[in-house]
Amino acid sequence: EDQVTQSPEALRLQEGESSSLNCSYTVSGLRGLFWYRQDPGKGPEFLFTLYSAGEEKEKERLKATLTKKESFLHITAPKPEDSATYLCAVQAREYGNKLVFGAGTILRVKS
Amino acid sequence: EADIYQTPRYLVIGTGKKITLECSQTMGHDKMYWYQQDPGMELHLIHYSYGVNSTEKGDLSSESTVSRIRTEHFPLTLESARPSHTSQYLCASTALGTGGAVNTEAFFGQGTRLTVV
Numbered sequence: 001e002d003q004v005t006q007s008p009e010a011l012r013l014q015e016g017e018s019s020s021l022n023c024s025y026t027v028s029g030l031r032g033l034f035w036y037r038q039d040p041g042k043g044p045e046f047l048f049t050l051y052s053a054g055e056e057k058e059k060e061r062l063k064a065t066l067t068k069k070e071s072f073l074h075i076t077a078p079k080p081e082d083s084a085t086y087l088c089a090v091q092a093r094e095y096g097n098k099l100v101f102g103a104g105t106i107l108r109v110k111s
Numbered sequence: 112e113a114d115i116y117q118t119p120r121y122l123v124i125g126t127g128k129k130i131t132l133e134c135s136q137t138m139g140h141d142k143m144y145w146y147q148q149d150p151g152m153e154l155h156l157i158h159y160s161y162g163v164n165s166t167e168k169g170d171l172s173s174e175s176t177v178s179r180i181r182t183e184h185f186p187l188t189l190e191s192a193r194p195s196h197t198s199q200y201l202c203a204s205t206a207l208g209t210g211g212a213v214n215t216e217a218f219f220g221q222g223t224r225l226t227v228v
Contacts, residue, residue: 004153034216043117043201043219044154087154089217098169099144099217103153 003027004090006102013109016077021105023088024070027095033071034099035064036087044087047073078109114138117202117220124192124227132187132223134202143185144217146201147171154201160185192227199224 007022023033032051036044048057050066057064061082063074073086085104092100115136124130136143141162146154146169156169160179174196175189185204189196203217 036219041222041224043203043222044217046216046218049216089154098156098159100156100170101146101154103151106151 003095004088004100004102006086006088006105008105009103010106011108013075013078013107015079015109015111018074018076018078020075021073021086021107022070023073023102025090025092026069027090027092027100029093030090031093032091033066034089034091035062035071035073036089038085038087038104040085047086075107078107080109080111083107083109115202115204115218115220117200117223119223120221121224122226124225126191126193126227128192130189130192130225132200132202132225134185134187134220135183136185136204136218137183138204138206138218139182140204140206140218141182142205143179144203144205145169145175145177145185145187146203147173148199148201148222150199158187192225194227197225197227 005024035047038044048064053068055066061076065072085106087104088102089099118133143160145158147157148154155171157171157173158177160166166177175187177187200223202220205217206215
């Protein structure tokens with residue numbers, strides 16, 4: 001069973017069309033949930049860390065929220081430059097504090 | 112901006128060759144990691160280190176080896192490259208979070224795309 005599952009696998013949006021990406025996890029003892037953006041051929045770029053249920057963080061058009069079993073990355077009025085793969089990673093006691101990544105959501109925003 | 116560097120960015124090499132992928136960070140982070148990522152797939156941890164002279168194997172079995180002689184340097188070596196080693200290799204580092212047990216965010220290098228022919 002996948003420990004970190006991201007959905008959808010791919011998402012196509014029109015510029016300005018808001019949507020949400022999902023990251024669900026099955027571990028207990030969560031220590032942190034991390035969102036990253038990855039452009040083709042590059043390393044992941046850190047976006048947010050969330051530590052506890054109910055926490056929210058915002059950066060420009062992105063807002064990340066966390067519940068006990070999932071996190072959402074909300075994208076408001078996206079622009080073409082928001083096109084990238086968005087990765088979710090979980091750090092938990094049962095992983096020995098290592099980061100476990102989901103497969104990512106490929107976002108394409110068309111103008 | 113993260114100060115973590117990987118070289119080379121791209122490498123095409125013949126089967127059986129020995130190669131070393133370099134990773135250096137200037138942030139003084141104790142923890143460093145190597146991930147392997149195939150196109151469209153998730154990152155898989157292959158090695159990590161919590162400090163000098165400390166190295167551990169990750170969750171994905173790998174024929175590579177690593178060393179950590181200096182805090183800032185975490186090279187990965189393949190003694191005999193094979194086509195199955197073709198992948199992207201990503202290096203990352205983190206500082207210790209507050210309380211020591213929780214990581215802060217990981218900073219990634221740009222990656223090395225390895226092709227073994």
